[in-house]
Amino acid sequence: MDIQDDKVINCDVLVVGGGPIGSTAARFAAKNGVDDVLVIEKRQEIGSPVRCAEGISLTWLDEVEIEESDHFIKKKVKGSKLYSPNGNKMTIGKELAGDEVGGVLERDIFDKEMAVLAGREGVNFMLKTAATDVIKENGKVTGVKAKKMGEEFEIHADLVIGADGFESQVGRWAGLYEQIPSKDIMTCFQYRMVDIDIEPDYTHFYLGKVAPGGYVWIFPKGDDKANVGLGVQLNQLDGNKSPKDYLDEFIDSHEGLKKGQAVDMVAGGVSVGHPLDSVTMDGLMMVGDAARVVDPLTGGGIANGMKQAKIAGEVAAEAVEKGKVDEDFFSRYEERWRDRLEDKIWRNYMAKEKAVELSDEEFDKIIDALSEVDLTELTTEAILKAVQKKYPELVESFKDML
Amino acid sequence: MSVEVNFEKCMHCGACVGACPENALFLNDVALEVNENCIECGLCVKGCPVQALSLGGA
Ligand SMILES: Cc1cc2nc3c(=O)[nH]c(=O)nc-3n(C[C@H](O)[C@H](O)[C@H](O)COP(=O)(O)OP(=O)(O)OC[C@H]3O[C@@H](n4cnc5c(N)ncnc54)[C@H](O)[C@@H]3O)c2cc1C
Ligand code: SF4
Ligand code: SF4
Numbered sequence: 001m002d003i004q005d006d007k008v009i010n011c012d013v014l015v016v017g018g019g020p021i022g023s024t025a026a027r028f029a030a031k032n033g034v035d036d037v038l039v040i041e042k043r044q045e046i047g048s049p050v051r052c053a054e055g056i057s058l059t060w061l062d063e064v065e066i067e068e069s070d071h072f073i074k075k076k077v078k079g080s081k082l083y084s085p086n087g088n089k090m091t092i093g094k095e096l097a098g099d100e101v102g103g104v105l106e107r108d109i110f111d112k113e114m115a116v117l118a119g120r121e122g123v124n125f126m127l128k129t130a131a132t133d134v135i136k137e138n139g140k141v142t143g144v145k146a147k148k149m150g151e152e153f154e155i156h157a158d159l160v161i162g163a164d165g166f167e168s169q170v171g172r173w174a175g176l177y178e179q180i181p182s183k184d185i186m187t188c189f190q191y192r193m194v195d196i197d198i199e200p201d202y203t204h205f206y207l208g209k210v211a212p213g214g215y216v217w218i219f220p221k222g223d224d225k226a227n228v229g230l231g232v233q234l235n236q237l238d239g240n241k242s243p244k245d246y247l248d249e250f251i252d253s254h255e256g257l258k259k260g261q262a263v264d265m266v267a268g269g270v271s272v273g274h275p276l277d278s279v280t281m282d283g284l285m286m287v288g289d290a291a292r293v294v295d296p297l298t299g300g301g302i303a304n305g306m307k308q309a310k311i312a313g314e315v316a317a318e319a320v321e322k323g324k325v326d327e328d329f330f331s332r333y334e335e336r337w338r339d340r341l342e343d344k345i346w347r348n349y350m351a352k353e354k355a356v357e358l359s360d361e362e363f364d365k366i367i368d369a370l371s372e373v374d375l376t377e378l379t380t381e382a383i384l385k386a387v388q389k390k391y392p393e394l395v396e397s398f399k400d401m402l
Numbered sequence: 403m404s405v406e407v408n409f410e411k412c413m414h415c416g417a418c419v420g421a422c423p424e425n426a427l428f429l430n431d432v433a434l435e436v437n438e439n440c441i442e443c444g445l446c447v448k449g450c451p452v453q454a455l456s457l458g459g460a
Contacts, residue, residue, distance in 0.1 A: 042431050051415055130430050147430070167416030172425045179423045182445060187417055189451040234421065234449045243451040267451035269417030 007153045011038040011124075012320050014157035016131045016144060016170050018046045021288030021305040022163030023114040023123075024064060028313020029161075030121035034320050037123045038155070039115075040146060042130035047111030051268040053190060053227050054105040055203055055219045056302055064306045066117070072110040073103045074221050078201045084367035085208035085360040092375075104203070104219045104227070105302075134160070134173040134284075140326070141174050141283030159316055159325045160284050163309070166269050168290035176281055180292075182235040183356070184273030186214050186299055189243040189266070190229025191251075196260035198226055207367070208360040210250050212236035214299070218257075228257060231270060231299055233356060243267075272296040274349050275342065280330035287312045293341060297348035297355070304345070308337045351380050354398055365391045404440040404458050405447070411454035418446035418455060 012034050015026045018041030030037045058076070061068050079093045115125060129148040134141055135156070143156035162170030171177055198204065200223045206216035213233025220226045228251065232243050244267075251257045271292050279286040288305035295304060315333040319325045358366070366383075369390040375382055388395040405427075412434055419427045419434075426440035447455045 044431065049414075128431065132428070165416065165420075167419035167429060169419070169425060169428070177425075180420065182421070182449070185417075185421050185449060187421075187449045187451050234445070237448060240453075242453045244453075265413065267413040267415035267417060269415065269420045269449060269451075271420065 009038070009153060009155045010036075011155065011157050012036040013038070013159050013161065013316050014143065014155055015039040015161045015163055017041065017163035017165055017288075017290070018043075018111075018115060018125060018127070019163060019165055019288065020111050020114040020302060021165075021290075021309045022161070023111070023118045024306055024309035025161050025163055025287050025312045025316070026123040027114070027118035027121050028310050029316040029320075030118065030123045030313075032314050032317030034317050035122070037118075037121075038126060038157070039118070039123060040126045040129040040131060040144075040155070042128065044128045046115050046125075046127070047108035049266070050107045050264075051266055052105075052107045052302075053188075053217050053219050053229055053266075054107045054221075055217070055227075055300065056103055056105055058102040060303045060307060064310050066114075066306075069113075072106050072113050074106045075104045075200070077102060077104065077203050077220065080203045080205060081199070082367055082370075083204065083206045084363040085210070086364045088364050088367040088371060090367050090371040091202070104221055131155075131164070131170060134170060136174065136283075139282060141281065144170070158283075158320050158323075161312060161316060162284060162286040162290050163288050165289045166271060168286070170284070171276070171279075171286050171290060174281060174284050176276065176278060176284070176286065178276060180271050180273055183213075183233060184271055184296070185234040186231035186270040186272050187234050187237070187243050188214075188229060188231040188268045188270060188299075189247050190217075190227055191247070191262035192221070192225070192264045192266075193228050193251075193257060193260040193262050194225045196224055196226060196228075197256035198224075200224075200226075206250070208358075208363045211246060212238065213356040216247070216250050224260075227266075229266065236356070270294055270299045270301065272299055272349075272352060275338075275345060278334070279337075280327050280334060282326045285312050285316065285330055285333055293337075293345060295348055296345065296352045304341050307340055311336045311340065347380065362394060365394055404442045405436045406456050406458055407434050407436070408454045408456070409434075411452050413452055413454070415451065418450050421445050421449040 131144040133145040200220040204218040211230040213236040214231035279291040293304040294301035
């Protein structure tokens with residue numbers, strides 16, 4: 001970091017947002033040769049408070065060069081159980097879950113660890129520092145206006161990476177914005193509960209009107225502890241009920257939960273749409289939730305974001321080295337991450353669009369049909385075929401997906 | 403101010419910021435600010451997980 005005077009800071013790559021995705025993009029930029037990488041984070045503490053249900057699969061850690069550690073993986077699970085409104089149940093074993101949930105994180109520790117890994121590559125962090133606007137010259141992003149503990153200044157960079165999460169404003173300030181339709185917004189609420197009675201070796205998902213357009217999750221963090229939460233599609237919220245109201249009702253009706261205690265609360269929003277049409281412009285790359293790469297079916301955003309962040313960091317380093325920080329050059333970022341992630345995001349988006357239309361009775365039938373077969377792979381096609389055998393009429397409207 | 407924030411309820415989660423079509427909200431760590439771009443569409447009010455927002459006067 002080179003401080004010109006009180007009012008301007010210069011760096012090579014500026015990352016806005018110290019979430020796991022921002023830290024990882026910064027790590028890979030530094031690792032690939034950028035000297036001066038700065039991350040600004042508006043919160044005073046990285047990773048806290050947690051805004052996450054903490055469920056992840058364990059298949060992608062190698063790809064982003066992280067060593068699995070029980071320091072941040074609190075609990076591993078054998079599989080998942082899905083429940084329909086009338087109590088029909090199906091189990092997805094570990095070998096079937098593929099990319100689905102396989103572990104439950106300590107997200108605050110995980111986020112801090114991602115910052116530590118970046119720090120070891122020489123990345124600088126500036127906390128309690130918010131970007132308040134983007135600086136553009138001749139259509140190119142050249143930095144941001146920032147505010148740190150009441151002090152206002154500018155940060156100039158060769159390249160800015162927007163990793164500012166669901167609430168992302170960097171892209172909007174710069175002019176890279178598509179409104180998220182309200183059907184693609186999940187509004188979420190969660191308690192961490194203790195003294196509850198659940199099967200701790202599985203993650204649990206409850207479908208149907210307990211959480212319209214979304215689901216209730218129980219992600220175990222120990223034998224008698226779990227994250228219990230839900231996401232509801234914003235435009236399916238019923239009248240004056242908030243997500244918290246839905247969750248309180250669910251807990252009251254669940255034998256294993258209602259005697260438990262809530263020891264913390266989490267709120268948040270997730271976008272379950274498709275990625276931004278363009279995540280780059282001259283001087284700017286977007287990554288993670290800010291680029292809307294969350295898996296639309298599960299609402300999980302960590303894995304996709306991390307994979308994308310690695311590519312962003314690598315291309316950023318190349319761009320800075322060659323002095324080509326323009327949209328043209330960033331097409332290699334767009335191509336690489338879309339190649340890696342976009343197919344599945346779109347497929348899951350289509351599946352989600354169908355799933356949110358299902359009635360409670362339809363969920364009952366689907367889970368009933370699936371509970372009777374031994375699925376060998378968990379793909380949309382395999383699921384539809386299994387359901388078709390027992391309830392052919394149900395699959396009629398999904399035919400185009402087969 | 404067109405949108406009122408109940409700071410007793412607000413959990414600083416940013417759900418409203420992402421939902422706002424006009425970029426009229428700014429969450430600086432724990433302080434949620436509403437700017438003059440607000441068109442009173444009510445999306446943030448609906449999207450807040452804990453109903454901490456209301457349209458002014460309502
Ligand atoms: C309730 C809930 C449950 C979830 N459950 C799961 C789950 O089980 N599994 C999963 O994979 N994903 C889950 N997600 C999604 C997951 O949390 C996100 O995908 C993940 O956090 C994305 O990381 P990120 O770094 O892109 O964004 P974030 O983690 O949101 O980080 C963005 C950072 O940028 C900072 N920032 C924002 N604006 C500015 C600014 N102007 N200046 C400076 N800093 C700024 C923020 O303070 C924040 O620290 C869940 C989300 C929610 C809300
Ligand atoms: S959505 Fe609600 S709780 Fe979250 S920051 Fe906005 S007002 Fe606060
Ligand atoms: S009412 Fe609409 S425009 Fe105003 S702050 Fe809320 S979401 Fe934004």
